Amino acid sequence: MAASLNKVFLIGRLGQDPKLAYTTSGMPVVNFSLATDEGYTDKNGKRVDKTEWHRIVVFNKQAEFCANYLSKGRLIFVEGRLQTREWQDQQGQTRYTTEIIASRIQALDPKGTSTTSPNATAPAPEQTEEEDLGPTFPSEVAGMDDAPF
Amino acid sequence: MAASLNKVFLIGRLGQDPKLAYTTSGMPVVNFSLATDEGYTDKNGKRVDKTEWHRIVVFNKQAEFCANYLSKGRLIFVEGRLQTREWQDQQGQTRYTTEIIASRIQALDPKGTSTTSPNATAPAPEQTEEEDLGPTFPSEVAGMDDAPF
Amino acid sequence: MAASLNKVFLIGRLGQDPKLAYTTSGMPVVNFSLATDEGYTDKNGKRVDKTEWHRIVVFNKQAEFCANYLSKGRLIFVEGRLQTREWQDQQGQTRYTTEIIASRIQALDPKGTSTTSPNATAPAPEQTEEEDLGPTFPSEVAGMDDAPF
Amino acid sequence: MAASLNKVFLIGRLGQDPKLAYTTSGMPVVNFSLATDEGYTDKNGKRVDKTEWHRIVVFNKQAEFCANYLSKGRLIFVEGRLQTREWQDQQGQTRYTTEIIASRIQALDPKGTSTTSPNATAPAPEQTEEEDLGPTFPSEVAGMDDAPF
């Protein structure tokens, strides 16, 4: 099947500080959730707030960038692709979790904004190169095997 | 939170014929899965096939278009946004399913291709207008309450 | 020709304050240029700066939003479509200018940032709705008839 | 200026057969125009046809793919970025041409469709890898120096 496209663009805020982990094969990986605002004005003209949460997965050099320079509350742009992985819960039931495998992460707010964690105080280098991540295996990420959404 | 973006673009093939349903409030809705090809060439130069499946939800006039003119195997373009909804399984456990709420559906292969179902024999009108779906509530779709991924 | 897509996404900074104008038919319109950074690291590891400039055109309510709340230097997100219009220069030669007709404009930096103009001091309302602009006629914009790039 | 995005997505039909050329530095390059349909229904319910033409530039391996397997009338998907280059017309006046530098080209209609040229009869290999083109210099393309839009 040659004709295919799987592309996601998000702008939103990190729900927590990204924490660096490693896959069983030693690849750096970072997971965090990202909030997008889906608020709208209803028929009565009243503003309704609604937040959508997305699970972001970042590998390799960009994972290290995230761990070093991003933190909870930061506004970022994410380009990536959708991937749904299968896992087993404690009852042995198959579950599915959909994640965005990021190919590009870009901080949008000024450095030092929204930061409570010490890792965000260092000067942030530029991080704009797109990287071909190749096939990724989030399921082999240490400590993620039983993670619910 | 003003700054926000939640955008998905997919090109892929339908896994089954779309079937028209109605939300409890009477809105036309269609669900189908879409396959994107994530095949790649490994380090040994060997081709590895991999398919990613996406759950697509379409409302209103575009839902009727899908039910009337699309069918299993058709190649389509989808523009939409990510939404994760919560549901309870038989054990009373909370589960999450991520779907793409489509705002635009576009058939890419010539009409009449890949069709085995009778609904696809009628001439297909153009269907290119983008429609603001507003807030959507897939959870209120009749018969979807217990649907696993 | 049913199958068609024409979509542009930009994140960049305004080159000047947007100035509100009106088409001959009375539609509010705003034009400004937007800079995207295309810098890269050359083979010698040296950083090369390069800026790409884009002509943005915004109509109707979003035009008024831009005129009222944006200013030179602000970081924004633009979603739109490409359009090339024809015009005649003083020598009577046909020229072409390619513009991005914006369907969505979103400020990304905190309100009050980078602002030197008085129009940006008022509190900015949210501006996230996508608006179907319909067919647009930049050529009928008063004072744009002879505008070079 | 770290935060930046310059992304274009197009689905349309080739206006002519792509012809392979080489930059002065020996890079394969292909130029062709792509038509997107901007037709709409006016207030009287009458269908208005409108076509937008885009200049596409493709480099390296993807240029060879285009020259070998694409032809006039084929439906393709293009992912790329906007670039405006400066050139001098016969009167010595500076002119600007905006092009889409493609990073990914994908044929959407079945192989062998719409082909009148002999180069499209060979079996088409898959061509889905995204390629980092790096900085590109369309201005140095042989024979393009004086090309009007």
Place this chain on the structure above:
DNA sequence: TTTT
């Protein structure tokens, strides 16, 4: 569960 699609397709080439």
Place this chain on the structure above:
DNA sequence: TTTT
């Protein structure tokens, strides 16, 4: 200059 494409196509349905």
